[in-house]
Amino acid sequence: MRRRADLVLRFSRAERWVHRTTAALMGVCLATAACLYVAPLAELVGNRPLVVTVHVWCGLALPVPLLLGLAFRDLRADFVRLSRFTAVDRQWLRAVRGRAAHRPAGKFNAGQKLYAQWTLGAILVIVGTGLLMWLTHLAPASWRTGATFVHDWLAAAIAVVVAGHVRMAWRDREARLGMRTGLVERRWAEREHPHWRAAEPE
């Protein structure tokens, strides 16, 4: 049992909901994509028009939670934290490369920052190429072929990176609790994010 006095606030309610809804939408997009392009799954599921409709609308909705979340100050503050690299992040990257035990980090370590930045860029590109494939009158056919090419390869890359993200979470119970409840143990925060001075839970 975790004692409330030992806990610090890591993620606000708005941030947790943005994470949850984005994760769900991304999960549905990846699952429906698999049903469209992995032959054995496609044969099992069939129903191509329905699967396409679900895929398209979940894909279009993918950036919406994040955009709505920008209305909240905590989320904007983390957005700023995630977008910039400081001296601490360069130390963290050196420590990872050298397999050192001491890996200094602020609220987010350099790996988490890179993951967040990749996710934002990848969502923009996958939605953009998806729009080119969906609204066929929008651009000439050669663009559609190019967009399909990028969409397919990027989708595979996203699947791999998301699997890595889930694996990291799987191995750290406290990090998972942080995203589920918003609260983490102070000792965990001091060990994993020594340069982060967390706020007390309200």
Place this chain on the structure above:
Amino acid sequence: MDRTDDESRGTPVGRRVVLGLLGLGAAGVAAGPYLQRAESALAERDPIGLSGLLPGNNGFRYYSVVTSVPERTEADYTLTVDGLVERPGTHRLADLRAMPQRRLVKDVQCVTGWRVPDTPFEGVPLAHLLDAAGVRPGAKAVRFSCFDGAYTESLTLEQARRDDVLVALRMRDDAISHSHGGPVRLYVAPMYFYKSAKWLSGITVTGAVEPGYWERNGYDVDAWVGRSNGRDDAPTS
């Protein structure tokens, strides 16, 4: 007090990563057609078939509009020919095999972009089946139905009589498997592959073209490869 101030003064790596990805994406869209061709060329020469696992791989993809398609075999497969004909009839697989056969080796082009080179199809020329049934005056088109219960296709009578339109019994010199639309599928060589209806079960001669499944969903009825659906692929036949 939070250290947001410190953390907001670092290098804007995030902006660079996001803009870099957008740039890569745009470059990929521009170069995509060439890269896709290179990937296809590679897949053609690939002896171990590993390239089939690559995203955007070249090869047939399974498209079905219903949840599950019943299997039809030698024992229960029938092809009905009816509508504006003198002699409506029902053919079993053995009957179709006893008719004159034609083998064609051409590229298959899907309207979604994938292309499979030099694919052999073999079967009864559709014109033969139409002549055997005796098309009545006033007939203008042919409607195809499928035993998946949902898919339909259509051709004008003139298109249907072309010598590169087959009721195919074999594909890649083998019986057509269930997932490729077997035991019998239509093969319309000069058109995008959605015209080549899988799981063919009925041929109805009609007075006018009735748009098929994909055509009611916005695709062209006259689906010539390279001259329809806003695409400029090299013709297949």
